[in-house]
Amino acid sequence: MHTTYARINNASAFLSSCAMALLAMIAVSSLLFTADPKGTLAIDNVQIYPGKGRRYVNKNHDFAFVHFNVTADLTPLFNWNTKQLFLYLQAEYEDAKGTKNEVVIWDRIVRTKDAANLAVQGRNKYAFRNVASTFKNVGPANYSLRYSVMPYVGLLTYGEAARTADVIPFPSKREGVA
Numbered sequence: 372m373h374t375t376y377a378r379i380n381n382a383s384a385f386l387s388s389c390a391m392a393l394l395a396m397i398a399v400s401s402l403l404f405t406a407d408p409k410g411t412l413a414i415d416n417v418q419i420y421p422g423k424g425r426r427y428v429n430k431n432h433d434f435a436f437v438h439f440n441v442t443a444d445l446t447p448l449f450n451w452n453t454k455q456l457f458l459y460l461q462a463e464y465e466d467a468k469g470t471k472n473e474v475v476i477w478d479r480i481v482r483t484k485d486a487a488n489l490a491v492q493g494r495n496k497y498a499f500r501n502v503a504s505t506f507k508n509v510g511p512a513n514y515s516l517r518y519s520v521m522p523y524v525g526l527l528t529y530g531e532a533a534r535t536a537d538v539i540p541f542p543s544k545r546e547g548v549a
């Protein structure tokens with residue numbers, strides 16, 4: 372009786388330390404795996420529209436609409452320890468006060484390797500407003516495609532897969548009511 376219990380106990384301690392070692396090996400081995408895929412990102416056009424004066428929307432608040440074209444083959448980021456990728460497009464600009472702003476304007480979760488070969492022409496998914504209500508005297512923006520890799524085991528890793536070559540100014544002209 373006693374020996375059976377001790378044996379089971381030893382066996383399960385052994386198995387759980389094996390499992391821990393295996394998990395640690397997976398986490399470490401996927402860190403050694405350094406894919407650094409690069410794609411292209413172009414901003415086709417940026418327009419500024421005044422808020423429509425809907426309820427809860429300040430009429431004088433300007434919204435930027437950014438049309439982009441992004442292509443990137445992110446399949447190398449899928450390895451044995453990749454659960455999913457979180458992709459996002461970020462705008463970086465300095466406002467009229469010289470404060471640096473980083474705004475996520477679009478994102479996507481990629482769960483399969485097939486979907487990781489990205490080719491998207493689209494427009495910002497999230498409202499893009501400047502804190503100071505207009506984009507007047509705001510510096511030009513850089514845009515980048517970034518990702519974080521969510522592993523089955525271990526820590527998130529981050530990277531940048533594309534960036535605009537030149538800074539893109541915000542237009543000074545407000546378009547008519549959208």
Ligand SMILES: *[C@@H]1O[C@H](CO)[C@@H](O)[C@H](O)[C@H]1NC(C)=O
Binds near residue numbers: 411413440441442492
């Ligand atoms: C989008 O970018 C890709 C890669 O630079 C290019 O081949 C493609 O023609 C572009 N599409 C449009 C509609 O501009």
Ligand SMILES: *[C@@H]1O[C@H](CO)[C@@H](O)[C@H](O)[C@H]1NC(C)=O
Binds near residue numbers: 463464510512513538
């Ligand atoms: C945009 O990129 C250029 C070149 O890398 C850099 O000099 C500039 O500071 C960047 N601007 C912002 C607002 O991040």
